[in-house]
Amino acid sequence: MTGEAVVLGLRTAKLPSRALAVVLDLAVEFAAFFIVTVLLLTLLEGLDGAAAAALMICMMVFFLVAVPVTVETLTHGRSLGKMALGLRVVRLDGGPARFRHALVRGLVGIIEIILLTGVPAAITSLVNSDGRRLGDIFAGTIVVRERVPAGRSTGPVVAPPPQVMAALGTDLVRLDLSSVPEGLWLAIRQLLGRADQLDAEVAFRMAHQLAGDVAMRTQWPVPAGLHPALYLGAVLTERQRREWQRAAAAAPYAQPMAPSPYAPPVPVPVPSPFAPPMPQFAPPAAPVRYLGVPPQAPAPSAPVPQAPVQSAPVPQAPVQPAPVPPAPVQPPPVVPVQVTPPPVLPVRAAEPQDAPPATAPVADGGFALPG
Known part of the structure; x- marks a missing residue:
């Protein structure tokens, strides 16, 4: 405004x-x-x-x-x-x-x-x-x-009745409201919101001026016999209806739909008095937030300078020479040794004191038993 x-x-x-x-x-x-x-x-x-x-x-x-x-x-x-x-x-x-x-x-x-x-x-x-x-x-x-006495509101009725909306419905739907700037919408809302605090002549003059601006931008003149404030209220209502329609069309894709208030209540299970007591676990501690105080983000900790890590020297094993395979051991040559049998000494039989009688020789050169 x-x-x-x-x-x-x-x-x-x-x-x-x-x-x-x-x-x-x-x-x-x-x-x-x-x-x-x-x-x-x-x-x-x-x-x-x-x-x-x-x-x-x-x-x-x-x-x-x-x-x-x-x-x-x-x-x-x-x-x-x-x-x-x-x-x-x-x-x-x-x-x-x-x-x-x-x-x-x-x-x-x-x-x-x-x-x-x-x-x-x-x-x-x-x-x-x-x-x-x-x-x-x-x-x-x-x-x-600043203080307006009570009971002295002489401003026009700005809320369009259903009869006016029904009579202007066809023309309102065909209106192109994209050419109306936001500043003009703000002026209309301020005028309609303070209509009860304004004098009748001042309110009519301001409503007539704003209605002329809206009619020039939408190419829809104020109908004859209609109060300019009612005209502004009808146009503003149509704009709000379109905004609500766009918001309702985009709501299912933006967030899940809230449960219906007419849905049957979900039964809540009642614990039996004879059931054994369930162990109680303390809920995890949640961050406490006070009303009116925005949540404080944790302060970033200062980076701690880290000393460069010195790698310990790896001891190197001494280089061992490659083992030399031993040479195959050749067995010594076998030398033939001639073994000389020991000499056989003649054994002289002892002569018994009582010689047995002589026996006759056996034909095959053996011995015969004494008979």
Whole structure:
């Protein structure tokens, strides 16, 4: 949504609420200025008139310029009076006010509110349609209402009823929504989401402008008699339907389908009271993760320098000469030895004392037994 459109969609603060907030702020500032100045003059009794006047001027600048500027910068456009009435200072594009905006508002406010008793600020706020005073015009800011009273919603109904969707269904299906940029879709969602907080005229003007942009890009004009907000709601609903259809078509391939809530419950086995107790095993320790604290990845350990590995010297065996096969042993030659038989000595028979009788010789040269 464009910058000015955002601001116009908010409820701007008018003169009565702004004047009351300024009165509360000035009352607190002057009270603090008076108390601090009296204390300083009491403690510093020896000051002359010039020094006392200079001190009062410094205190006035501090409490009427420095303090309001600092408070609006730190609170993003909210002073004590604005907090009490639910007001806030924002830029024309809807963003929070910064230091330079608060400084310009404070310097101009000294002239138009304090020195000129607020007459230029009141006249400018009455003439301006957004209730802006001179400080807001020079700083490029606007004061809006943050708290919207209940029961004052006069915005149009933005949710398209089924009758409208049924009447526009054929034309919505044929629309080419690819030419509508994301920024325009965001503006439509913001408008439809804040319809209850907008004035009827402001909401109609913004819806008419956005509907014209959508009709120009989709080549489908707003049907006669249809509120622009309903037209935008119908187009946005059609876009969401197409996105849901594409997501549903891609879901079965991306992740398993969740079980149906209407499926019958799975029976849970109930252990028998007579069954022996089962041993209990402690589950493995799981990493504990605290909500809101992202899981911490283990810190990489520093590489430990490793000393180069020196290989031990391998002792080399002494080189043994190749064994020489022994020469075959030749048996000694066999020398024939002539053996001489020993001489046979004649044996002389002993003569018995009583010789037996002689026997006759046997014809074949043997001996005959004595008979």
